[in-house]
Amino acid sequence: MYRLDKGRFDEFIRLLGREYRTYAPVRTAGRTGFAIVDSAGMIDTDVLVTDMSPKEIFFPPSETLFRYGRNGIKTDEVPERPIAVWGIRSCDVRSLSMLDRVFGSAVQMPEDDRFKDPYWNHRYGSSLLFGSACIDPSPTCFCNWFGGGPFNKDGMDVFTVDAGEYYLLEPVSGKGQEFIGGLACLAPAGESELDLVSAIAAEAASRMPEEEDLKEAGRKLSDIFDEPVWSELSAKCVNCGACTFCCPTCHCFDIQDESQGSEGRRVRIWDSCMFPIFTREASGHNPRALSKERVRQRIMHKYSYSLENYGEFLCTGCGRCVLVCPVNLDIRDVLRRLLHYRAEGKCNG
Amino acid sequence: MDNSYVPIRMRVEKIAVEDPERNLRTYDLAFEDEDAGKRFNYLPGQFCEMSILGKGESPFGIASSPSEGDLLKFTVNRAGSVTGEIHYLREGDAVGIRGPLGNWYPVEKLKGMNVLIIGGGFAFTTLRSLLVYLLGSRGDYGDINVIYGARNPDLFIYKNEIEEWRTREDMELHLTIDSPVDGWSGMTGFVPSVTGELAPGQENTMAIVCGPPIMIKFTLPVLTELGFPDERIYTSLERRMKCGIGKCGRCNIGSRYVCIDGPVFSLAQLRNIPEAF
Numbered sequence: 001m002y003r004l005d006k007g008r009f010d011e012f013i014r015l016l017g018r019e020y021r022t023y024a025p026v027r028t029a030g031r032t033g034f035a036i037v038d039s040a041g042m043i044d045t046d047v048l049v050t051d052m053s054p055k056e057i058f059f060p061p062s063e064t065l066f067r068y069g070r071n072g073i074k075t076d077e078v079p080e081r082p083i084a085v086w087g088i089r090s091c092d093v094r095s096l097s098m099l100d101r102v103f104g105s106a107v108q109m110p111e112d113d114r115f116k117d118p119y120w121n122h123r124y125g126s127s128l129l130f131g132s133a134c135i136d137p138s139p140t141c142f143c144n145w146f147g148g149g150p151f152n153k154d155g156m157d158v159f160t161v162d163a164g165e166y167y168l169l170e171p172v173s174g175k176g177q178e179f180i181g182g183l184a185c186l187a188p189a190g191e192s193e194l195d196l197v198s199a200i201a202a203e204a205a206s207r208m209p210e211e212e213d214l215k216e217a218g219r220k221l222s223d224i225f226d227e228p229v230w231s232e233l234s235a236k237c238v239n240c241g242a243c244t245f246c247c248p249t250c251h252c253f254d255i256q257d258e259s260q261g262s263e264g265r266r267v268r269i270w271d272s273c274m275f276p277i278f279t280r281e282a283s284g285h286n287p288r289a290l291s292k293e294r295v296r297q298r299i300m301h302k303y304s305y306s307l308e309n310y311g312e313f314l315c316t317g318c319g320r321c322v323l324v325c326p327v328n329l330d331i332r333d334v335l336r337r338l339l340h341y342r343a344e345g346k347c348n349g
Numbered sequence: 350m351d352n353s354y355v356p357i358r359m360r361v362e363k364i365a366v367e368d369p370e371r372n373l374r375t376y377d378l379a380f381e382d383e384d385a386g387k388r389f390n391y392l393p394g395q396f397c398e399m400s401i402l403g404k405g406e407s408p409f410g411i412a413s414s415p416s417e418g419d420l421l422k423f424t425v426n427r428a429g430s431v432t433g434e435i436h437y438l439r440e441g442d443a444v445g446i447r448g449p450l451g452n453w454y455p456v457e458k459l460k461g462m463n464v465l466i467i468g469g470g471f472a473f474t475t476l477r478s479l480l481v482y483l484l485g486s487r488g489d490y491g492d493i494n495v496i497y498g499a500r501n502p503d504l505f506i507y508k509n510e511i512e513e514w515r516t517r518e519d520m521e522l523h524l525t526i527d528s529p530v531d532g533w534s535g536m537t538g539f540v541p542s543v544t545g546e547l548a549p550g551q552e553n554t555m556a557i558v559c560g561p562p563i564m565i566k567f568t569l570p571v572l573t574e575l576g577f578p579d580e581r582i583y584t585s586l587e588r589r590m591k592c593g594i595g596k597c598g599r600c601n602i603g604s605r606y607v608c609i610d611g612p613v614f615s616l617a618q619l620r621n622i623p624e625a626f
């Protein structure tokens with residue numbers, strides 16, 4: 001563990017910036033998201049869960065796949081410096097590991113390089129993640145349902161704790177150790193500082209909600225796929241897609257061309273399974289024409305199909321969808337309802 | 350690193366108009382880069398994303414067979430904006446493809462077996478690929494029996510080849526149209542009922558079905574009734590595949606992605622997937 005006095009935080013961020021394009025939580029017009037910073041003063045150090053998730057650093061809402069014109073196709077140059085992220089919460093670090101299983105390592109087709117996403121890998125592969133302990137979890141946090149916790153370090157390179165006057169930094173990966181190992185602005189942490197961290201951790205853990213047992217979720221959801229409960233649950237959903245855009249693990253996208261004359265670019269843009277056009281085919285046939293089918297798809301994808309395909313849930317319990325839903329459709333209630341659902345005339349409770 | 354989002358450049362070698370209303374056209378495409386052609390190894394049942402720069406991409410089954418040579422064949426029905434643009438292409442124009450994507454018909458398992466091919470409408474594309482592939486090494490397979498239906502006689506694709514297939518003695522071809530038309534010498538009726546009437550035997554036979562969703566849905570139970578076990582019924586499903594590599598999220602049926610786990614599935618697999626039909 002190392003100690004970084006807040007008086008030297010700006011120096012630290014500038015040092016980081018020499019080697020890395022550094023992203024951190026930034027507040028713009030009242031909303032928070034991750035943006036490039038070159039000084040500590042730009043960073044919103046108070047925000048817990050940013051409005052927009054850090055997935056947009058590695059999987060931007062709109063991204064050029066290649067440019068085309070009279071001279072054929074050209075892919076963009078790879079950015080020169082790797083990416084560092086400061087102030088990313090453990091739930092969001094885990095979401096990046098999940099997305100890496102979809103895009104980067106492509107766990108469904110691990111031996112075949114054609115299924116590895118080069119755009120994701122350029123960014124995520126060489127990134128350095130400074131995770132932040134959540135010393136004051138919010139009422140919408142439920143990461144502990146998925147094995148997470150306010151002091152969980154999975155996937156981080158360096159784990160950091162805001163201890164008031166200073167930050168405590170703990171290297172988690174070799175890459176993290178290598179970067180912070182020789183920094184002059186850091187000092188080794190002492191006994192009292194470590195005790196303080198333990199006290200903060202215990203206090204944070206006590207604020208987490210009761211865990212929901214999700215061991216049987218995948219099977220249970222498959223079993224009730226055809227039950228009427230989905231119609232009831234989806235009745236108030238307006239299919240706005242807000243949950244999918246703020247979600248740190250939703251990764252559906254569309255590919256479109258933007259042209260001016262004979263020049264243009266092919267872009268990958270975020271899309272949403274909540275929109276009817278998402279699956280509509282040219283013939284007019286639509287496999288998920290009903291709102292019920294789309295809501296069910298989102299839940300099944302996150303809590304059932306993902307287990308089969310990636311070995312884990314595609315949800316980290318960050319609570320963003322709970323906060324943004326305009327009709328207060330709370331994913332925690334939806335899950336509880338489904339997991340405890342008893343089909344009429346059946347005993348599969 | 351491979352980049353599966355960048356299309357391979359192709360040249361339109363030949364265009365054939367398949368129907369009097371000119372909605373169905375078949376494109377023979379040649380690789381501009383010989384090496385890209387050599388690397389492109391495919392089997393019947395696979396598909397590609399065909400790409401017009403500035404207009405976008407759409408998925409199409411490969412209608413040629415790898416046994417035919419280096420040209421790739423696609424038949425395109427004019428339905429949306431990308432297919433509309435494809436219909437503006439002329440011979441000599443450039444077009445992009447990404448692929449080959451997805452899995453293929455179980456050609457290895459077919460060796461030594463009888464094959465029953467059932468198709469409908471302009472979805473006969475990958476079935477043509479399969480049929481040509483089987484005929485290319487005819488000795489490896491038993492009886493080949495084809496049932497092919499279209500709304501009316503004009504809407505059969507590959508009409509010249511149909512004439513040739515008809516006269517072959519090493520295969521059977523049954524054509525059917527939805528309702529009677531003057532001068533029609535083939536069968537009349539929808540594919541599922543015609544299949545029931547013809548009652549092809551199931552012994553040592555693999556059934557391969559491809560067509561509009563409604564045709565598939567009603568044909569599979571007929572095959573089951575004829576005694577085909579689920580493991581010997583294969584079908585190819587259609588979804589709006591976009592990325593083709595299992596990431597963009599729109600072509601899944603249950604936990605399976607049509608673009609990487611399909612498009613070819615056995616009925617045994619589909620029985621375990623919700624909302625397959």
